[in-house]
Amino acid sequence: MQLADLVFYLLALLTVGSAAVVAFSRNVVYAAFSLMGTFLGAAGLYVFLAADFVAVVQVLIYVGGILVLMVFAVMLTHRIEDVQVSNRSVGTLPALLVVGAGAAILGYAVVTTPWRTAEPVPAEATTRIIGDLFLGDYLLPFELASVVLLAALIGAVSLSRKELRRE
Amino acid sequence: MQAFVDGLIAAGWFAALPTQVVYALAMLLAGALVLFVFIRLVAGSTTWVERRIWARIHSRVGPNRVGPQGVLQWLTDGIKLFMKEDLVPAAADARLFRLAPYVVLMGFVATFAVIPFGSRLVIAEMDAGLLFVLTVTSLIVVGILMAGWASNNKWSLIGGIRAAAQIVSYEIPAGLSILPIVLMAGTLNLQELIRQQGWAPWEWYVFANPFAFAAFFLFFTAALAEGNRTPFDLPEAESELVACFVTEYSGVRDLMFFLVEWGNLYVIGALVTTMFLGGWNAPVLSNSVAVQTVVEFLVFFAKAYFWVFVAIWIRATLPRVRVDQLMSICWKYLVPIAFANAVAMAVWVLVFPSGQPAVAAVMTALGGALIVAFFARVAFHLRRARVRSRQRLTLSPFA
Numbered sequence: 001m002q003l004a005d006l007v008f009y010l011l012a013l014l015t016v017g018s019a020a021v022v023a024f025s026r027n028v029v030y031a032a033f034s035l036m037g038t039f040l041g042a043a044g045l046y047v048f049l050a051a052d053f054v055a056v057v058q059v060l061i062y063v064g065g066i067l068v069l070m071v072f073a074v075m076l077t078h079r080i081e082d083v084q085v086s087n088r089s090v091g092t093l094p095a096l097l098v099v100g101a102g103a104a105i106l107g108y109a110v111v112t113t114p115w116r117t118a119e120p121v122p123a124e125a126t127t128r129i130i131g132d133l134f135l136g137d138y139l140l141p142f143e144l145a146s147v148v149l150l151a152a153l154i155g156a157v158s159l160s161r162k163e164l165r166r167e
Numbered sequence: 168m169q170a171f172v173d174g175l176i177a178a179g180w181f182a183a184l185p186t187q188v189v190y191a192l193a194m195l196l197a198g199a200l201v202l203f204v205f206i207r208l209v210a211g212s213t214t215w216v217e218r219r220i221w222a223r224i225h226s227r228v229g230p231n232r233v234g235p236q237g238v239l240q241w242l243t244d245g246i247k248l249f250m251k252e253d254l255v256p257a258a259a260d261a262r263l264f265r266l267a268p269y270v271v272l273m274g275f276v277a278t279f280a281v282i283p284f285g286s287r288l289v290i291a292e293m294d295a296g297l298l299f300v301l302t303v304t305s306l307i308v309v310g311i312l313m314a315g316w317a318s319n320n321k322w323s324l325i326g327g328i329r330a331a332a333q334i335v336s337y338e339i340p341a342g343l344s345i346l347p348i349v350l351m352a353g354t355l356n357l358q359e360l361i362r363q364q365g366w367a368p369w370e371w372y373v374f375a376n377p378f379a380f381a382a383f384f385l386f387f388t389a390a391l392a393e394g395n396r397t398p399f400d401l402p403e404a405e406s407e408l409v410a411c412f413v414t415e416y417s418g419v420r421d422l423m424f425f426l427v428e429w430g431n432l433y434v435i436g437a438l439v440t441t442m443f444l445g446g447w448n449a450p451v452l453s454n455s456v457a458v459q460t461v462v463e464f465l466v467f468f469a470k471a472y473f474w475v476f477v478a479i480w481i482r483a484t485l486p487r488v489r490v491d492q493l494m495s496i497c498w499k500y501l502v503p504i505a506f507a508n509a510v511a512m513a514v515w516v517l518v519f520p521s522g523q524p525a526v527a528a529v530m531t532a533l534g535g536a537l538i539v540a541f542f543a544r545v546a547f548h549l550r551r552a553r554v555r556s557r558q559r560l561t562l563s564p565f566a
Contacts, residue, residue: 002187063302068331125295
């Protein structure tokens with residue numbers, strides 16, 4: 001398992017490393033682009049969990065859709081380089097306290113959870129199974145989610161049309 | 168390919184190495200072979216083919232100096248670009264500027280992981296293969312946006328944003344026109360899609376029923392737009408935007424963008440061939456596995472390259488559409504038609520779950536009639552064309 005472990009750690013490093021750039025970079029464009037590394041790394045981790053379909057869809061939706069949208073929005077922003085902190089009422093000390101408390105709780109949860117380990121099973125293709133479940137056992141939730149998304153789409157279109165009429 | 172490597176391991180070839188290392192090495196070797204032998208050769212020589220065909224269509228000569236008929240022109244162009252200085256503009260964002268070509272190249276090369284070359288020649292027979300191709304090509308959008316922004320140049324930025332908007336928009340009709348085929352085949356696996364078709368035209372999915380026929384044209388149009396090809400080459404629009412997001416690039420990085428552009432043509436052709444035109448299916452000509460593999464490769468390559476030729480032909484013939492026309496073609500025409508087509512195909516699959524051979528035969532006859540009518544029309548116009556020069560009108564590009 002050594003080589004697979006190596007690949008896993010590389011993927012984990014990619015995910016966490018680019019997430020760190022997203023969090024700490026002062027340049028919004030760098031943050032937006034390094035989100036790509038996080039998404040790709042997460043997709044790789046899904047492959048390790050034998051979820052090939054989820055991995056592909058993860059890249060399709062997050063890199064192909066959401067990331068492009070975010071980069072678009074960032075690029076149309078005026079003067080991205082100099083960041084102006086708008087909220088000055090809360091300083092470093094309260095932030096550190098909150099982050100420390102959060103890290104402590106999360107660490108405690110990680111340590112005390114009885115992690116179940118399973119024997120690795122040979123990966124099998126999941127696309128057909130997911131399709132059958134969506135259009136079989138889970139048809140109602142699937143359709144409901146589709147209707148909600150459709151409503152959101154129509155809402156977005158009608159909002160942007162109103163803006164046009166007012167001008 | 169996994170079966171092949173398994174066979175080698177079972178035969179005791181790599182007894183000294185752990186299995187995983189053998190797999191990893193095989194993957195690297197296959198990737199290197201595809202990238203350095205196949206992609207380079209095909210994308211590179213396509214630049215020469217394209218320029219010669221345009222020249223013929225425009226009644227010019229075209230590059231014919233380097234090698235016989237100029238076949239080595241692409242090599243000298245490549246060597247020239249390798250020799251050039253790799254400039255990074257002072258005002259550009261150097262890190263992203265350097266990274267962008269690699270992201271674009273990654274999105275393009277990754278498609279070859281699942282694109283087959285023959286029934287045995289494929290790197291990974293992935294179950295979600297078709298979705299994988301759609302997915303990795305979205306990395307190209309990110310790379311283009313990166314290049315456009317990092318160049319710190321108005322033309323680059325406008326070009327990058329145009330390209331991204333166009334690719335993201337046309338992904339929807341492309342996806343929706345793949346859907347009918349997936350409904351019919353019940354799989355996303357490229358090899359399985361091909362296996363379900365046959366070598367004869369009436370066994371191809373394009374002629375299986377009217378909706379698949381419509382999906383074929385929808386997909387080819389949307390794929391041309393996704394590959395930023397004429398009549399949808401707005402991002403490049405040399406007359407407006409200099410060279411779009413490639414404006415500031417020089418040397419090897421420029422070469423990478425062009426490799427992707429021409430290589431993408433082959434990817435479009437390969438996808439069309441796989442989904443609609445029977446892929447590598449060839450009649451059994453020989454009992455030898457090697458000979459049959461070569462035949463399959465040639466059949467697949469010929470079909471795929473024919474669509475490269477069609478794309479070149481379109482580029483030499485049609486003018487470029489405007490931005491508003493581009494968007495209205497996509498959202499007002501292609502998307503609704505593709506939607507209706509997908510729904511109609513779903514009904515068709517429900518009514519005839521195992522296909523309808525009579526319809527396929529009629530569709531094939533109609534398709535054949537269409538091609539015959541096209542060539543009859545071309546021949547008619549060629550006869551009527553008055554040739555003013557003393558030269559004879561010739562169709563051969565080498566005349």
